[in-house]
Amino acid sequence: MSANYLVAQDLHKSFNEHKAVNGVSFTIRKREIFGLLGPNGAGKTTTIRMLSTVLEPDQGDVIIGGYSIKREAEEVRNLIGVCPQELALYVELGALDNLLFFGRMAGMSSQEAREQALAHLKLVGLEERAKGRIDKFSGGMKRRVNLAVALMGHPELLFLDEPTVGIDPQSRNNIYETIEGLRDKGMTILYTTHYMEEADRLCDRVAIMDGGQIIAMDTPHELKAQIGSPDRVTLEDVFLKQTGRSLRD
Amino acid sequence: MTKALQIALLQVRIYLQDRGDLGFSLLLPVVTFALMYFVFGGQTQFHATAHIVNEDPGGIYSEAFIEQLDALKELDIDLLSLDKADGKLERADLLMFVVIPEGFSDGLASGEPVELLFKQRGNGGQEQQIVAALVRSVADDISLGLQVQEQVIAALVDTDTTINQIETTVERLLADEQESPTVAVTEEAIGSSPDPVNQFLAGIITMYVLFAIILSARMLVEERHLGTLERLLTTRLSVGQLFAGKYIAGISRGFIQTVILMVLSYAVFQIFTPLSFMSSLLVALVYASAASALGLIIASVARTPDQATWMGVFFTMAMVMISGTFFPIEEGSVMEIISRFSVNTYANDAFRTLINEGGSLGDIGFEIGVLAGVIVVGLLLSRYLFKVMPGGR
Numbered sequence A: 001m002s003a004n005y006l007v008a009q010d011l012h013k014s015f016n017e018h019k020a021v022n023g024v025s026f027t028i029r030k031r032e033i034f035g036l037l038g039p040n041g042a043g044k045t046t047t048i049r050m051l052s053t054v055l056e057p058d059q060g061d062v063i064i065g066g067y068s069i070k071r072e073a074e075e076v077r078n079l080i081g082v083c084p085q086e087l088a089l090y091v092e093l094g095a096l097d098n099l100l101f102f103g104r105m106a107g108m109s110s111q112e113a114r115e116q117a118l119a120h121l122k123l124v125g126l127e128e129r130a131k132g133r134i135d136k137f138s139g140g141m142k143r144r145v146n147l148a149v150a151l152m153g154h155p156e157l158l159f160l161d162e163p164t165v166g167i168d169p170q171s172r173n174n175i176y177e178t179i180e181g182l183r184d185k186g187m188t189i190l191y192t193t194h195y196m197e198e199a200d201r202l203c204d205r206v207a208i209m210d211g212g213q214i215i216a217m218d219t220p221h222e223l224k225a226q227i228g229s230p231d232r233v234t235l236e237d238v239f240l241k242q243t244g245r246s247l248r249d
Numbered sequence B: 001m002t003k004a005l006q007i008a009l010l011q012v013r014i015y016l017q018d019r020g021d022l023g024f025s026l027l028l029p030v031v032t033f034a035l036m037y038f039v040f041g042g043q044t045q046f047h048a049t050a051h052i053v054n055e056d057p058g059g060i061y062s063e064a065f066i067e068q069l070d071a072l073k074e075l076d077i078d079l080l081s082l083d084k085a086d087g088k089l090e091r092a093d094l095l096m097f098v099v100i101p102e103g104f105s106d107g108l109a110s111g112e113p114v115e116l117l118f119k120q121r122g123n124g125g126q127e128q129q130i131v132a133a134l135v136r137s138v139a140d141d142i143s144l145g146l147q148v149q150e151q152v153i154a155a156l157v158d159t160d161t162t163i164n165q166i167e168t169t170v171e172r173l174l175a176d177e178q179e180s181p182t183v184a185v186t187e188e189a190i191g192s193s194p195d196p197v198n199q200f201l202a203g204i205i206t207m208y209v210l211f212a213i214i215l216s217a218r219m220l221v222e223e224r225h226l227g228t229l230e231r232l233l234t235t236r237l238s239v240g241q242l243f244a245g246k247y248i249a250g251i252s253r254g255f256i257q258t259v260i261l262m263v264l265s266y267a268v269f270q271i272f273t274p275l276s277f278m279s280s281l282l283v284a285l286v287y288a289s290a291a292s293a294l295g296l297i298i299a300s301v302a303r304t305p306d307q308a309t310w311m312g313v314f315f316t317m318a319m320v321m322i323s324g325t326f327f328p329i330e331e332g333s334v335m336e337i338i339s340r341f342s343v344n345t346y347a348n349d350a351f352r353t354l355i356n357e358g359g360s361l362g363d364i365g366f367e368i369g370v371l372a373g374v375i376v377v378g379l380l381l382s383r384y385l386f387k388v389m390p391g392g393r
Ligand SMILES: Nc1ncnc2c1ncn2[C@@H]1O[C@H](COP(=O)(O)OP(=O)(O)OP(=O)(O)O)[C@@H](O)[C@H]1O
Pocket: A015, A016, A019, A020, A038, A039, A040, A041, A042, A043, A044, A045, A046, A047, A085
């Protein structure tokens, strides 16, 4: 078993008295795909924003690659790549231009940035549309560019916040394959999704969050085994059993 | 530093992508300039049209009269029929016309008095009064010539001199007199300060530069909205570099618009000398920097692009209002003290010193110093506000 790459300890974050994240602790091992599951408003995005140094936790700390997000945020930023839940792209510019720009922001030379950008566009199947403007792209294409941008600079740890939301099976499949390829190359990944079969396929371990807390954490196989035969129950059954059937937002 | 330049470059590229925005912002100074041109006219000399009805067509004296009027550089001649002229006067399409009556030439030739008729609405207006005066003076010239000729003929009637000789000599003398008059009038323009363009150009330039405030006020919020701001904050880009990039982008946009306006003014109105133009460019650059820094303050506190725009517009208007950009402020008045709180005042003073008073950079050290202070305070304050506002760092 390899060493822990990320250690989150007792994270808390409130927005106007509302506890969005309420005492979350977990670890992610190197080269692991770790799934963070939970209903709407569970606190997944808030957790990722703290891990990626955008939000300062009210309490608790996270160590990533040996650096604290509180005291050594700069160093942490050198290690991470973020694919946010909402698209974060310059829509007036082309796909390649977006990648090049974020590559430069990641500290690459223009030559390096170009090589990586082209490679990543190929990875997400958009090499033919490199020059196309983002605002002319379909939802699936935008999602894939959003992911490709996160890969610029070859981060050691990748945060993917619902990267497959609202796209067709083809685009989704491309994203799965991309993620599996990255894991095989040694990347560590934190992944959030509402699609349980997706988490089952991709994740080595998952944590189920609800109301700002982690209520279950194990391998998909173990979680399923706890409520029945792993071959017959699905992760969705586990999820609904853990989080209940009432609506959230 | 290269990251800051990348940020600025990105901003400029986005700006270039948006054809509408680009067209608008480049066209705006051109349109403003065109308005200035039409309002203030491209010329400082009097120029008008004299509307003439010639009821004596083909007459030697009527044709000569029109020819002489046409020779005046102040006048353009518009020949029209009496019906047409009456109609136009009725509709106030023109304010005055001159009628050369039937038999004008014959009358003059036989020494009978003739009359020109000025038909006008009310007093004809200032411009047409001047036209009337010019027409009168040409008529006087003709009548004077004829009188001289008549008297010379009367005096020389008993000598051998032929009438033809007398006529030619008198005509030549009169022509000489017109060519090089005994009492000549020369117009000399000294500087160009009474020109209204100069009065307003400083204000128009400073207002343009102030637009940079609105532009840079929007830049951070727009990225916040797009989500790219948060993404940038997870990269190796420091907030200092981010601010530097936005700051440079704000300067360039405001500055480019101002340069267009200034170049047009230089080319058409010849308000600048090469030296005052270069100095004015420098002031515009310093002022655009101050405006961009002030814009960043708004950018750091505004939560939506609309909020940023309105705060920018309000701030711009307030600065223009209290600075006396478009109306003079009395020295020693309360308004003068208030105006000292507007950055516009200092930029205005600097431009006026350079453009209207022929001053040099040495004369505006104080103003440049104040603007430089605004840049420093603006950058520090905006950086501080970005740190303490939610979602900032
Ligand atoms: N900036 C904010 N200001 C106020 N409340 C917030 C803010 N961000 C999140 N919240 C609240 O915190 C809670 C957790 O939100 P979060 O976005 O982390 O949930 P999530 O698990 O990512 O949900 P989803 O699956 O819908 O993306 C929600 O109740 C949300 O309304």
